[in-house]
Amino acid sequence: MARREDNRRGKRDEEDNEFTDRLVHINRVAKTVKGGRNMSFAALVIVGDEKGRVGFGKGKAREVPEAIRKASEEAKKTMIRVPLREGRTFHHDVRGRHGAGKVVMRAAPPGTGVIAGGPMRAVLECLGVQDVVTKSIGTSNPYNMVRATFDALKRMESPRTIANKRGKKVAEIVNRRNDGASAPEALDATETVS
Template sequence: MANRKKANRTREKETEWQERVVQIRRVTKVVKGGKKLSFRAIVVIGNERGQVGVGVGKANDVIGAVKKGVSDGKKHLVDVPLTKSSSIPQLSVGRGGAAKVLMRPAAPGTGVIAGGAVRTVLELAGVKNILAKQLGSSNPLNNARAAIAALANLRTFKDVAEERDISLEQLYS
């Protein structure tokens, strides 16, 4: 019976994480005998409660590449501070390669206004109301990494008050 409970708990932990494949690309490597074909998968993993990560995996088959991407994404998780309206606390800008992502908090009922890989990252992070814009590059990997960088830059009002060694009331006044 104890084993059954343990198995249920591990299944719950596995199912709370959602994964979405952003891109699968065939890549080739030129070797002595010709070209070697493999697959690259960009995977976003999140629990819709403030944790999200982006992972990249390469393998000879698609399933192996996705599995490697998921494990890589779990290694690079970021905690996202969310407000009561499931938005972000303040404006944030992130960079990833040549990509730049601008994120702005939005009023309740706005929804996720973002495109491509940034939208996937925000949805899996649990953000419900946000305005985001991709600038510079249309590369899904760089845009996903820029979105992660922007979310990693976010701080709550409590964190800012602690850094300045003042109370939350003094911060608002």
């Protein structure tokens, strides 16, 4: 019996080691009751494996560590997978919103770093993004910012999924992207001729 519990504990430790978690926000909540006030804490936690999976969760308890533990468990249950280009940035620009919170995320060249603030930075770092430029518009409420970021991440698609939907090969779609980038150069060439 003890050996079985040790095996379970070992598996839990391995699972915990593969995920990084980040505490984004902690809020002290007071409930007024007949005898006075009951204090409790609400925590917002981001959990990710830094390889394209990320999730968020909320937890509420009388003590801060218990609230964080509850939030981490919920975050692990609600993880999503996001396709990354070269494991460092997004395939395309994307927008997301939740309530009054709006976010814009743009793919960036190597060496740019994570240009994001507050809750968005925590989400992107736990996701494993290394180069991205972001902007948050509207609310600064961390809950709504995180939900808007996740809304944007759920809209992210890889060239492989797009190719499957259209019944084409990935090379055809990727070549079109490169052709689009060279279009301004073609315009410059025609202007100099005329």
